[in-house]
Amino acid sequence: xxxxxxxxxxxxxxxxxxxxxxxxELMGNAxxxxxxxxxxxxxTTTGMLAxxxxxxxxxxxxxxxxxxxxxxxxxxxxxxxxxxxLFAMVxxxxxxxxxxxxxxxxxxxxxxxxxxxxxxxxxxxxxxxxEFQQLIKAIDRYAAESELALADLHRPFVxxxxxxxxxxxxxxxxxxxxxxxQMIAHxxxxxxxxxxxxxx
Numbered sequence: 001x002x003x004x005x006x007x008x009x010x011x012x013x014x015x016x017x018x019x020x021x022x023x024x025e026l027m028g029n030a031x032x033x034x035x036x037x038x039x040x041x042x043x044t045t046t047g048m049l050a051x052x053x054x055x056x057x058x059x060x061x062x063x064x065x066x067x068x069x070x071x072x073x074x075x076x077x078x079x080x081x082x083x084x085x086l087f088a089m090v091x092x093x094x095x096x097x098x099x100x101x102x103x104x105x106x107x108x109x110x111x112x113x114x115x116x117x118x119x120x121x122x123x124x125x126x127x128x129x130x131e132f133q134q135l136i137k138a139i140d141r142y143a144a145e146s147e148l149a150l151a152d153l154h155r156p157f158v159x160x161x162x163x164x165x166x167x168x169x170x171x172x173x174x175x176x177x178x179x180x181x182q183m184i185a186h187x188x189x190x191x192x193x194x195x196x197x198x199x200x
Contacts, residue, residue: 002034004036004062004063005035005055006024006039008040009067011175012038022037044072052088053092060096062098065101070132074128100148102150103151104139107157107158109165111173114173116172156183
């Protein structure tokens, strides 16, 4: 059985989601693959890069799925620094003949997030929103230019009118709920079924 390692932050870890309902677990069931959840809540792409060798390369999986950047932006890290970290992980994976899949991360439901008492993003929600859109476009462009497999986990959370769907998030507005995890698992499963990676 081939192995897929998912490296990311709390969007991957799913700490508030019941066992058996996180998207990595759902993906494993759908694809009949050994899916390893290497998400750590609060992590940034810098932290992911630091643990990429022991948690991914040394394990020699067939695939690695990389999802990150939201926490970086929350703490004011520039988009180019996030891209540099993502690029470094992709390069390492390719060097070791591990098929890498990048993702466009899910959006944040800002009206819900504003109602919570946690610290707001560095520079405020408006700045965060603008840079989040820049990050989405930059990852999309980089994946196309590099002929890299890309899974879109952003658009499934956005309505036809361009609004982020509140019903797919926990009350913090940051993390997908069970329905959101099912949405992610479906989108990723479609990527693997439809992409050359799954046929390799």
